[in-house]
Structure formats: C-alpha cells, structure tokens
Amino acid sequence: MGDTTNTGTTPHGSRPGRTGSAPRMIALVGPAGTGKTTLAEALLHASGAINRQGSVEAGTSVGDASPEARARRGSTELNLCRLEYLGDTFVLADAPGSTGFAVDADLALQMADMAIVVVDPVADRAALAGPILRRLDELELPHAIFVNRMDGARAGSVREILSALQPLSREPLMLRQFPIRQGEEITGFVDVALERAWRYRPGQPSEPIPMPEDVGLREKGERQQLLETLADFDDALMEALLMDEEPDPATILADLAVDTATNRVVPVLFGSALTGGGMRRLLKLLRHEAPDPHAAAARLGLDDEPALAVFKVTTGGAMGRLALGRVFGAALREGTELAGTRVGSLFRMQGDKTNKTADADAGDVVAVAKLEQARPGTILGRSGLLAELTPAIPARNTALAIATRDRRDDVKLSAALHRLCEEDPALAWEQDGDSHETLLRGINDEHLAVVLARLKRRYGVEVTSSPPRVAYRETIRKEAGARGRHKKQSGGHGQFGDAVIEIRPLSRGEGFAFEDRITGGAIPRQWIPAVEAGARDAMMKGPLGFPVVDVAVTLLDGSFHSVDSSELAFRTAGRMAMAEALEKASPCLLEPVFRVSVDMPAGTGAKAGSALSARRGQILGLDQHPEWERWERVEALLPEAALHGLDAELRALSQGLASFTATFDHMTELAGKHADDAIRMQAKAA
Structure with missing residues (x-):
C-alpha cells in the first residue's frame, strides 16, 4: 500500500475549532x-x-x-x-x-x-x-x-x-x-x-x-x-x-x-x-x-493559569526522577515556580531519548526534573495543587510472595518497591500480618513479571517469588473441655495458675466469644482476663498449624495461690487448657472461598466456566454482560487456592481480554487430599 497526497481540505487558518x-x-x-x-x-x-x-x-x-x-x-x-x-x-x-x-x-x-x-x-x-x-x-x-x-x-x-x-x-x-x-x-x-x-x-x-x-x-x-x-x-x-x-x-x-x-x-x-x-x-x-489543547484544559477544569498535569513519574533512567506531564495555560520554563517549587530542567521525549529544552509551550508534553511533589495524576499550578486525577485501575488479582536472595538487600528492596509503585499506580505491596510475607500485587502475572525484571535491572535486587500462602483457618466440630494447670517453683515466689474451660463451635464468621462462669471466687476477678488472653494465644496456631476461628470459650472453674498466682501464670494456664481442648474438639480445616466475576468476549464464557470448574469452582451463572455489547459474564465461587494462575488461563482463552474480580465470600470446610496437602505445606513452612 502506498499513501495519499494532499486532500484539499480548508486552509490552516480557517479550520473550525482550531485557534493556532x-x-x-x-x-x-x-x-x-x-x-x-x-x-x-x-x-x-x-x-x-x-x-x-x-x-x-x-x-x-x-x-x-x-x-x-x-x-x-x-x-x-x-x-x-x-x-x-x-x-x-x-x-x-x-x-x-x-x-x-x-x-x-x-x-x-x-x-x-x-x-x-x-x-x-x-x-x-x-x-x-x-x-x-x-x-x-x-x-x-x-x-x-x-x-x-x-x-x-x-x-x-x-x-x-x-x-x-x-x-x-x-x-x-x-x-x-x-x-x-x-x-x-x-x-x-x-x-x-x-x-x-x-x-x-x-x-x-x-x-x-x-x-x-x-x-x-x-x-x-x-x-x-x-x-x-x-x-x-x-x-x-x-x-x-x-x-x-x-x-x-x-x-x-x-x-x-x-x-x-x-x-x-x-x-x-x-x-x-x-x-x-x-x-x-x-x-x-x-x-x-x-x-486544540484548550478543549483538554476545559475537560480538566483548568483556566489560563500555568499548570503541569503529571501523568507519569519515572525514576530508573540516567536523568533520575522525572515527572512527565502536559503543559496547560501558558508556556513553562525552567525555573518557573509550581506549587512552591522552582522546576528544574525540561526535556522532550523521543522514545527513551531525552532532549533538553529551555521552555515548553501550552499543549506540549515534557519531562520535568526536580519536581519532587509531583505524583501521577497531580495537576500543579503556581498556587499549589489544582486538581488530582485518578486512573482507572483494574482489580489487582495477582499476587506474589517475594523475598530477597541476599538478606542484605532487604532495605534496598523496600526503597525500590516504593519507587516502582510511584511509577506504576497499578502496583502495590504490603507485609502480610499473618504469613509475614512481602506481597507484591498487580493486575496479572505478565505485569508482575515485568516488575520483577525492572527490580533486578534498575536496582540490582534479585528476589525469589512464589504464590502467597492461602489464608487457611481451623475451627472445631464439637464441644470439649480441658483443665490447664501451670505450676512452677524455682526459688522465691513461684507461678501458679489453674483454669477449667469448655469450648464449643460457633457459626461461620462469628470469630471468638469468651464467657466467665466463675463462682465463689475460684479465680480472683483480676486474673480472669489473663485466662481469656491465654485462650486467644492458643488460637493463633491450632493443632493443624493454622489460626483458629469461630470458637466460644467458657471459663467454668479453677484455683489460685495467694502468693504465687499472677497474670502470667493464669495466661499460661489459659493457653494450656485451650490447646488441650482444641485437640479434643475434632479440629478441621477451613479454606477461603471467593466470589469471582469473569468478563469475557462473547463466545468464550463457556470455556471460562470449564476452566473454573476444573479449579474446584462452583458456577453460579453465565449470562450476557449487563452493560457491554458482545461480552459475557461468568459468576462462580472459587477457593482462594485456585486463584493463582487463573488470570493467565483466562487470557489464553479470550485473546488476552478476559478480566475478573474476586472478593472474599465465605469460609468452608476442607477435607481429604486438599486438606492434607495444605497441612503438610504449613508444617514444611514452619
């Protein structure tokens, strides 16, 4: 194919809607x-x-x-x-x-x-x-x-x-x-x-x-x-x-x-x-x-005040931190004051090449150095922050647990992740309180693979990655009772605490309940909260190796020593009683189940349903998308353990366009091979 010659449109100066x-x-x-x-x-x-x-x-x-x-x-x-x-x-x-x-x-x-x-x-x-x-x-x-x-x-x-x-x-x-x-x-x-x-x-x-x-x-x-x-x-x-x-x-x-x-x-x-x-x-x-740019300025609610609308921040190049933005209102020059700071050097971008320029006209796109307060989405003017735009971010459905290969890089990792997240609004990271893992969250596996490559290339930090640990929990199937008696004598004041408890299962999601039925002063009132604290301690890691949920504890009886009893002694007694009772109460494993909504082009929903079913999913429905033409939506319940790798599989079935959201729905009992595998993996990790 070749190309066209002049189409004979109206002269430059007379174009409707154009002002320059x-x-x-x-x-x-x-x-x-x-x-x-x-x-x-x-x-x-x-x-x-x-x-x-x-x-x-x-x-x-x-x-x-x-x-x-x-x-x-x-x-x-x-x-x-x-x-x-x-x-x-x-x-x-x-x-x-x-x-x-x-x-x-x-x-x-x-x-x-x-x-x-x-x-x-x-x-x-x-x-x-x-x-x-x-x-x-x-x-x-x-x-x-x-x-x-x-x-x-x-x-x-x-x-x-x-x-x-x-x-x-x-x-x-x-x-x-x-x-x-x-x-x-x-x-x-x-x-x-x-x-x-x-x-x-x-x-x-x-x-x-x-x-x-x-x-x-x-x-x-x-x-x-x-x-x-x-x-x-x-x-x-x-x-x-x-x-x-x-x-x-x-x-x-x-x-x-x-x-x-x-x-x-x-x-x-x-x-x-x-x-x-x-x-x-x-x-x-x-x-x-x-x-002309005035139409974009009007959409953004800007007037004639000089402004820089920042759409991206880069930190990995030879020029250091650069804020990429569009100039509105009036020309921007090196040294112009924006939001209380004089801007540094201005550059025009041609791919990965930067060309220094002294100024940029309204409408131009430049990279600005030394503008530390600039963040993606901020619109900066002379008077300060004029507005802040929010990008449309899909659900971050993919997560990796990462750890440095060299422990000496831990501090460097934190700083590097901060910079990468500043560049990429779709990226997030956190320290998981339960698993103590560093979790990197992104849109899909392809996204996170590129992030890890940048982490190594730009900042010299190599990490190992693995699927995050699933948030399994334990609960009990029946009532049980136990006595926790802590007695220790090692010269001087000893330690003595004695508590009798009974436990029973609660409905899903009720968490933890504690009831005191002590009569006659068998345990002084000041030590009863310590027994409850000890019971909670034991629930942090149950007989199967996971946190325990949905259990009610009743304190029935106990005894104390006028000299040797203490808060620590009764907390220890409560923990001992709870651990023994949990063993007796037929403990079982719970796994988190998510409600998954998959949006795919028409004709691919059935394939998505099959993929979800193969991952132990329960299909709730397959219908036309409620808002989009030529698209379908599949609703399903899926165990959290089956979410890893789902995005890549769905993309392969839909020419790269499927997306999904996953929200926690409920916990359900897990038994058989899957439960055995989870318990074995937990014991290995411990």
Missing part, C-alpha cells in the same frame, strides 16, 4: 497486537521525524525501547514521541494494549486531545476494542478508528468491521474511506468526503485517478451515509439534503472538523502501518480535526 498551532497530544490505543507502536513508527517516518522506519520485531523502533518491551516484542509502558507535519506539532502517546500495562497510559489518555483506536482488519478481532471505546466514551475524548493491516490476506470488509464496532460505540461511526480492490488485493481507496479516488504506489505518495466505474455506485451510497450523519448536527446541511441540493464542499469539511473535534462522530480510516499506507491521510485528519 499549539502542540497536540494524540493517544494511540487499541487491543494488544494491533500494531500501535508500528503505527507510531510509520507516522514518525511519514512526517520526516526519522529517516528510516524501525521494527518492533527487530528491536529498532523508537518506542518499546526498554529491555522488558524488547524481550516481549510488545509495549510494557507508555511511549512518547513527537513529530511535525506541515507546521503542526504532535506528541504521540503510544499506549500498551495488554491489560496488565494499560493503567500506565490512562492518565495520559485523560490529558490527550484525541485518541486513535487501532484495530485489526477482521470483524471479530476488531470488536476486541470494546473496552477501549467504552473508556473513551467515559472520558468524552474525541477519537477516530484506524483499521490497520488492510493489505493483509485476512483483511475483511470495512463495512463488516463497522457493523462489529458500532454497537460498542456511543457515537456514530463514519466511514471516511473505502478500499478499491482488484481481486483480493487492495490497490487504492476512495475518499468519501472529497469524492476522489487514489491509487497506491508502494514507497511513494498515492496518485489521484479517475473514479473507477465499478465503485462509483458504492461511492454515492457511502457519501450519502456520511452526509446524513453530519446532517444530524447541522440543520442547514439537513435542509440541503431534503431539497436534493449538493452541499458546499467547504461546509462538509467544516462539519467533519467540528463534529470530530467535539466527539459527535468517530471517523474510520484504514491503511497499513508496516508498509506506510494511509499515514499521510491519518496525519491530515489529525492536523485538521484534532482539537
């Missing part, structure tokens, strides 16, 4: 594997920003420059690059498509002027863009759709692709081009708005040709649909159509610009990023129809 040539920020979004980074590379090449188009596969692209992205041949973080085209400046924000890394670009998306949704040229795969289209609708962000790889053997009809996508979009999709085919090969295209045909010339701009006879009728039909869509927002155009008058071309182009910039319509274009086909046509759409 301020830099504009364009987000490239779409499902994983649709070629977004290749598209960014092709746009850079078509605009002359780079001399030679690099390759993601060969590891020579401007984006995806990190070792982790190179190793996976796919984006693992947001990539920024800039280009100029016919006097206009654009900053491309290439967003990762994989669910595990999508959060990295969500804040940048909120600050962008326009998004290009990159989809595959096959209807069922194009429909995988549904979640992204929903997010753009939530943000009310102007966007267009680019159907990539239209020169491939799998490419389908653009109308079929539109039919698959329209139910997923709140705004009407509007076909701006359709292909000219010779057999299975696409040899050119028709520009619907301009009523012109073009022939592709590989490696060269496309050339205009007379409208082929066999596409003339289709051109009239496609153009009529485009005009009717625009007429929904233009009464004068509607009147012209009703009167069978030919609309003024300038009116059509003006409506296209305004309706696209105000998110009334979604233009659909196609091409091939790999061969460069359609790049100049896409650049012209951005040039004429992407709104």
Whole structure:
C-alpha cells in the first residue's frame, strides 16, 4: 500500500475549532497486537521525524525501547514521541494494549486531545476494542478508528468491521474511506468526503485517478451515509439534503472538523502501518480535526493559569526522577515556580531519548526534573495543587510472595518497591500480618513479571517469588473441655495458675466469644482476663498449624495461690487448657472461598466456566454482560487456592481480554487430599 497526497481540505487558518498551532497530544490505543507502536513508527517516518522506519520485531523502533518491551516484542509502558507535519506539532502517546500495562497510559489518555483506536482488519478481532471505546466514551475524548493491516490476506470488509464496532460505540461511526480492490488485493481507496479516488504506489505518495466505474455506485451510497450523519448536527446541511441540493464542499469539511473535534462522530480510516499506507491521510485528519489543547484544559477544569498535569513519574533512567506531564495555560520554563517549587530542567521525549529544552509551550508534553511533589495524576499550578486525577485501575488479582536472595538487600528492596509503585499506580505491596510475607500485587502475572525484571535491572535486587500462602483457618466440630494447670517453683515466689474451660463451635464468621462462669471466687476477678488472653494465644496456631476461628470459650472453674498466682501464670494456664481442648474438639480445616466475576468476549464464557470448574469452582451463572455489547459474564465461587494462575488461563482463552474480580465470600470446610496437602505445606513452612 502506498499513501495519499494532499486532500484539499480548508486552509490552516480557517479550520473550525482550531485557534493556532499549539502542540497536540494524540493517544494511540487499541487491543494488544494491533500494531500501535508500528503505527507510531510509520507516522514518525511519514512526517520526516526519522529517516528510516524501525521494527518492533527487530528491536529498532523508537518506542518499546526498554529491555522488558524488547524481550516481549510488545509495549510494557507508555511511549512518547513527537513529530511535525506541515507546521503542526504532535506528541504521540503510544499506549500498551495488554491489560496488565494499560493503567500506565490512562492518565495520559485523560490529558490527550484525541485518541486513535487501532484495530485489526477482521470483524471479530476488531470488536476486541470494546473496552477501549467504552473508556473513551467515559472520558468524552474525541477519537477516530484506524483499521490497520488492510493489505493483509485476512483483511475483511470495512463495512463488516463497522457493523462489529458500532454497537460498542456511543457515537456514530463514519466511514471516511473505502478500499478499491482488484481481486483480493487492495490497490487504492476512495475518499468519501472529497469524492476522489487514489491509487497506491508502494514507497511513494498515492496518485489521484479517475473514479473507477465499478465503485462509483458504492461511492454515492457511502457519501450519502456520511452526509446524513453530519446532517444530524447541522440543520442547514439537513435542509440541503431534503431539497436534493449538493452541499458546499467547504461546509462538509467544516462539519467533519467540528463534529470530530467535539466527539459527535468517530471517523474510520484504514491503511497499513508496516508498509506506510494511509499515514499521510491519518496525519491530515489529525492536523485538521484534532482539537486544540484548550478543549483538554476545559475537560480538566483548568483556566489560563500555568499548570503541569503529571501523568507519569519515572525514576530508573540516567536523568533520575522525572515527572512527565502536559503543559496547560501558558508556556513553562525552567525555573518557573509550581506549587512552591522552582522546576528544574525540561526535556522532550523521543522514545527513551531525552532532549533538553529551555521552555515548553501550552499543549506540549515534557519531562520535568526536580519536581519532587509531583505524583501521577497531580495537576500543579503556581498556587499549589489544582486538581488530582485518578486512573482507572483494574482489580489487582495477582499476587506474589517475594523475598530477597541476599538478606542484605532487604532495605534496598523496600526503597525500590516504593519507587516502582510511584511509577506504576497499578502496583502495590504490603507485609502480610499473618504469613509475614512481602506481597507484591498487580493486575496479572505478565505485569508482575515485568516488575520483577525492572527490580533486578534498575536496582540490582534479585528476589525469589512464589504464590502467597492461602489464608487457611481451623475451627472445631464439637464441644470439649480441658483443665490447664501451670505450676512452677524455682526459688522465691513461684507461678501458679489453674483454669477449667469448655469450648464449643460457633457459626461461620462469628470469630471468638469468651464467657466467665466463675463462682465463689475460684479465680480472683483480676486474673480472669489473663485466662481469656491465654485462650486467644492458643488460637493463633491450632493443632493443624493454622489460626483458629469461630470458637466460644467458657471459663467454668479453677484455683489460685495467694502468693504465687499472677497474670502470667493464669495466661499460661489459659493457653494450656485451650490447646488441650482444641485437640479434643475434632479440629478441621477451613479454606477461603471467593466470589469471582469473569468478563469475557462473547463466545468464550463457556470455556471460562470449564476452566473454573476444573479449579474446584462452583458456577453460579453465565449470562450476557449487563452493560457491554458482545461480552459475557461468568459468576462462580472459587477457593482462594485456585486463584493463582487463573488470570493467565483466562487470557489464553479470550485473546488476552478476559478480566475478573474476586472478593472474599465465605469460609468452608476442607477435607481429604486438599486438606492434607495444605497441612503438610504449613508444617514444611514452619
């Protein structure tokens, strides 16, 4: 596929909705594997920003420059690059498509002027863009759709692709081009708005040709649909159509610009990023129809005050800590005061390269040094913190227990995790109070694998990782009683405590209850709380090796010594009595069960149900998604032990798009082989 020449749109100064040539920020979004980074590379090449188009596969692209992205041949973080085209400046924000890394670009998306949704040229795969289209609708962000790889053997009809996508979009999709085919090969295209045909010339701009006879009728039909869509927002155009008058071309182009910039319509274009086909046509759409930065500023509630909207913080490069953000209101210069701090050096990003600049105009995207108070989502102005944005973070369903290979790295690990979490809002870590493990939580296994790779590469900290310990608990099946008698004499005052207790099971979730039935002063009142404390001590680790829950304790009798009794003695007696009673009360293991809700593209829900059943899941239902077209939802109850690795299995069944949420539901008794395995693992860990 080749490319297009000048489309004859209105002059630069008369573009509706445009007030100048301020830099504009364009987000490239779409499902994983649709070629977004290749598209960014092709746009850079078509605009002359780079001399030679690099390759993601060969590891020579401007984006995806990190070792982790190179190793996976796919984006693992947001990539920024800039280009100029016919006097206009654009900053491309290439967003990762994989669910595990999508959060990295969500804040940048909120600050962008326009998004290009990159989809595959096959209807069922194009429909995988549904979640992204929903997010753009939530943000009310102007966007267009680019159907990539239209020169491939799998490419389908653009109308079929539109039919698959329209139910997923709140705004009407509007076909701006359709292909000219010779057999299975696409040899050119028709520009619907301009009523012109073009022939592709590989490696060269496309050339205009007379409208082929066999596409003339289709051109009239496609153009009529485009005009009717625009007429929904233009009464004068509607009147012209009703009167069978030919609309003024300038009116059509003006409506296209305004309706696209105000998110009334979604233009659909196609091409091939790999061969460069359609790049100049896409650049012209951005040039004429992407709104100015003032529209993004208005969405964010900003006025003319100089401000920096920070969408990312990086700490691992040679430049140290950098806050990546977009400038609004007025130019930002080195030394400008923001939130009580003078900003340091300013840099423009081109992939992983930084180019120092003295200032940045409103609309530009820069990396700022020495702005320690900047956090992802903060909007900083001269008067302080103006606003704070929140990214859309999926459930953190995957966790790993990590430990340093060298104990001397423990302090370094804590500092490194703090920095990584500052960079990545989707990442979290904690010290588990029960297991005393360091838990790293993320979106999925792919996400955490990249984090561990960064941990080693950037900070020199190597860790071992394993699934977190499941929060098993013990309880009892029947009543039992026991006496705890603690007597110790070792010269001077001794220790004496004596307590008789009875225990019984409680209902699930009731926890612990203690009742005092002491009469006649068998145990003085001041020592009774110590018996209760001793019983609680014994419940921290029951006969099977796990914490004990849902047990009621009744203190029935006991005795004391006027000299040797003490709080410690009765606490010890209470612990001894409780430990013996638990052994007698038929202890059993409880495992946590989670309620899992899986969202998957239509047609894959049954596979998800089978996968959950194989993991000891109880399927509660499989239905159409309550809000999303062409999606299904599976509800199930699943043991916590079966959650590990679930995300990877579901992604493999759903072209990488399945997601799930898991919330604790209840504890249930566990017996047989699974209980034996859990007890054996606990004994080994102890």
